[in-house]
Amino acid sequence: MDWRVWGAGLLVGWGVLAWMANRSAYFPMEYPDGDWGEQKRIGAEEVWIDAGGVRLNGWWKARQGAQCAVLFLHGNAGNVSHRAGAMEDFSAAGAAVLVIDYRGYGKSAGWPTERGLYADAEAAYEWLRRQGWPEDRIVVVGESLGTTVAVDLASRRRVAALVLEAPFPSARAVARRILPWIGPAVVWGFDAKSKIGAVRAPLLVIHGKQDEVIDYELGVEVFRAAREPKEMWTVARGHHNDLHVVEPAEFQRRLRDLMMASCNAATSSPPR
16 A cells, blocks of 8 residues: 555544544533533522633622622533532632633533633633622632633633642643553643733632642642742642532631632722
């Protein structure tokens, strides 16, 4: 067989493998699957946000007297209905909170892509601004895959503070841990490490020492690449999906301290 045919076949095979590997970053759960009764239980309001023609669904939980609004960007699986507990934690820490479903998740239209997730976060940020929340009173929180989306947003827009739960430097860095030879050749994107140096807001990194999905050392790598002021909280008994429940009182205290310090230093006034 002609070497050019072999070469074309290998190139096509590599392309298919790369496409499948990068698509595997997303595990959206579409409506009606999920725990949608949680919205009523926690007293959240359903909101709709336009992201460049893509209709996004989210939950908004207001809080009387809140000085900060949290924009929570969740991980790669499930949907907004699985983040009710996180919303309660942010509310208990003193903040109003918005959680959105990326395109293709929950009730949101479209299909997830890296660029699309960045656009979704931008649209949610602008929604908060239209509700009267100033830039210096918006705290952006990212979870797992959402940490890369949060870093991208905070590197381009002013925020009061940035919180990263189980972050990683890039998709390629994670792939290298799983498949040292093949992984980095077929996976790319979601490069938080190259962007985090542009973030000037106070940073809190939270990572479980027992994380079985994103190695703890990857979180440390992100932390080291960031500017001051920054703090890293290592949750000794924490895994990947239980950072909110292993030490709930300490979790809320650290959030409260960060928000009080950052939002109390704001020069603008929160909406009334």
